[in-house]
Amino acid sequence: MVAVEDDALRQRFGEGRPTKDKMGVTLYQTKNCQLYAIRCGAGEIYAAAATQYLIDKYKVAAVLNYGVVGGCTDNLHPGEVCVVVKVAHYQYDLFAVDNVPAGRYLEYPDRLLPVSTAFTELASPELRRVVCASGDKFVGDAAEKLWLHNEFGADICDMESAAILLTCDRNRVPCLIIKAVADSLSGGAAEYWREKNQTAKSCLDYAVEVIDGL
Structure with a gap:
């Protein structure tokens, strides 16, 4: 699953086979598995709908999301690929009713939601493990990114994780x-538009290593 940068898939696997379903899923054959690829669109609602669709329609064994993000610290630079191990849904806020901090889902032990280690451990050890702040907003302001880092320990931010x-x-x-x-x-x-296509390709290269290793 990718939000907006889908050229890298075609460059890597060719045109694939369109399923002609209502969500525009394309089927690719990798070395060891079938890959159902969907371009979900930017934002949490589109991402949730696409994820549920892949699970219901194609009974996928796992969901792989790759794509581009913003850096929330000054030691992350364009092109660096990261593996997300925890997510902070920073716009989810129940403080007024449950007196819990923003980002806290009560069924989780704290407000940093853990990503299963089933596949994160398969990703290249050279990749930095990071916390992603996720919300329905493109964050381009440095001060806001720093706030996400200071408040949630976020290294990166996106709109889908x-x-x-x-x-x-x-x-x-x-x-x-x-x-x-x-x-x-x-x-x-401005930097996002300049860098997004090449960085998405680099990201997919690492993701495919995990797929091929299954």
């Missing part, structure tokens, strides 16, 4: 989230 992780957990399907930094701490939208 929380939805994918929560949907997979509800369905007891493991997921792997591999992200590449497109815009650095102070890069903003």
Whole structure:
């Protein structure tokens, strides 16, 4: 699953075989498995819907999300690929009713939602393990990124990871989230547009290593 950068899939696997379903899923054959690829669109709602669709329609054994993110610290630069091990859904806020901090889902032990180790441990050990702050907003402002880092310990930020992780957990399907930094701490939208295609390709290269190792 990818939000917006799908050219890397075609470059890697060719055109694939369109399933002609309502969500535009394309089937690719990798070395060891079938890969149902979907471009979900940006944002938590689109990502949750696409994740549930893949699980229900194709009975997938796992969900792999790759794509580009923003860096929330000054030591993450465009092109760096990371493995997400925890997610903070920072816009989810029940404080006024349950007196719990923003990001806290009561069925989890704290507000950093863990990603299953079933596949994160298969990713290259050279990749940095990170916390991703996820919400329905493109964060381009350096001060806001730093706030996400200081408040949640976030290394990166995106618009899909929380939805994918929560949907997979509800369905007891493991997921792997591999992200590449497109815009650095102070890069903003201009850097995102300049870097997103190449960084998405680099991200997919690492993701395919995990797929081929299954």
